[in-house]
Amino acid sequence: MRIPRDLHPVAWWTWALGLAVGTSFTTNPFLLALLLGAITLTVLTCRSDQPWARSFRLYVWLGVVLVVVRIGFRVLLGGDVPGHVLFTLPSVALPDWVAGIDLLGPFTREELLAATYEGLRLSTLVIAVGAANALANPKRLMKSLPPALYEIGTAMTVAINVLPQLADSAARVRAAQQLRGGAEGRVRGLRRLLVPVLEDAFERSLALAAGMDARGYGRSGAATPAQRRTTGALMVAGLLGVVVGVYAFLDASAPQVLALPMLLGGTLVALAGFVSAGRRVERTRYRPDRWRPAEVVVALSGIATGAGLWAVQRWDVDVAHPGVLGVPALSPLAVVAVLVAVLPVWVAPPPLTAHSRERSREAVSVA
Incomplete structure (x- = not known):
């Protein structure tokens, strides 16, 4: 156990x-849907009960x-993709200095598919970052940063902590x-909810920043x-x-x-600068986080997914970018590259929750 x-x-x-890197290499909706499924399954299985x-x-x-807005922009600005017209809106004439841009006009099925593919890719990128934000403890992440990045890490921790605090608030x-x-009512309920939520979330984030500053995070020694x-x-x-x-x-034309x-x-020069800056930062660590086999496998699974989808884009372009004129195809390499991302479901240890802590206390009391 x-x-x-x-x-x-x-x-x-x-x-x-x-x-996220692997997502940027493909617009195949089937691969993106598989990635979204892998991300969602991992988050639902491995996240804790903490606010973030x-x-x-x-x-x-x-x-x-993002997907809806991307489709809306495609309808508004139109495009030059020929195909089956779904509906036609009254076109708006624009001056000559914005030639090449059409407002409204006919909207085709191919334009809808292209906008959906592009929006789905951007949406998967955002959800992948959201998965990291939901799975990783932002305070422990800041503690794990190199000393040279400690001041930047403090600002980054406060920034990525706003949205989890927003959900909790x-x-x-x-x-x-x-x-x-x-x-x-929807309108009145939203007005009563929005202001207190935003105020509480920002106050808690600023309190976190003030607490870290009071404890000396990012303080540099004599230099x-x-x-x-x-x-x-x-x-x-x-x-x-x-x-x-x-x-x-x-740039292919550059030497x-x-x-x-x-x-x-x-x-190498930047690493030397980081090392030089890190020597001026004075800090101590209590119980530093250790890398164990589970951490290595989880990190390698994400790297393998990104590398696999890069290989698909390089050697099988029709699978990575199928276009909108036919049904997108899949290849064994692409499917395996995406399925590797589900390894944390079986490799990562169970998260710490209130239930697991209660069971640990019961086991200690019995022993």
Whole structure:
């Protein structure tokens, strides 16, 4: 019987980012639907009962809104995809300086499919990030960051903690208003719910930031001006090297000698800057999180999904980007690459919940 515990937050974020990277390589609706199923199954199985775990539903609704908005923009701006006309709206003439853009007009089935595919891909990206936010403890994630990224990590923790706090605040405010009674109805109920929820969520996030600042998070030790200048120069030089290397990779006309050498050199210089900056940050850790086999397998499953879908895009373009003129096809490599993402359901330990804590206390009392 596996002992309930929280998985390392970096493992969950690595898994989710691997799925997000893989999502960016395909517009196949069947593969995207499989990815959404894998993400949803993993979240429902592995999330705890903490406040941030309740935010996944908000990300799902946000994904639905993104698909609807993407289709709405396609209807509004029109397109040049020929095909079967579903309906025709009165077209609006635009001046010559916006040539190439049509407002309204005929809307075809192919345009609907193209907008749905694109919206579904963006929605899957957002839901993958929401899964990481629902599965990983944001406070433990900040504790696991390198010392050089501690100040950035504090701001990032507060930022990603807003939406989970929003879900928790909505549940508490709704329960309080039901006990208090009052005006009912969708519009009035929304007005009574929205302001207290936003106020409570931001106040709790700011309280978290103030608490971290009071405990010395991100405080740097003594450093001479020369050390600060050296660290800044290493950071800027590393960033420039990475930018030049990525540009050389993306631009086929750029000299290839600038691609890999500049990317590797910029990465090494940036790492040196991180190490130099990390030496000035004074902090202690109480019970640091350890990487165990479960964390390694969960992280590798997300990386394998991203790498597998990249291979599908490179060697089987018709499966990765099927178009809108025919039924999308699947391949064994694509299906296996997506199904690997479900490994955390069986590999990750059971999450810590109120029920599991009660059972642990009962087992200790019996022993």
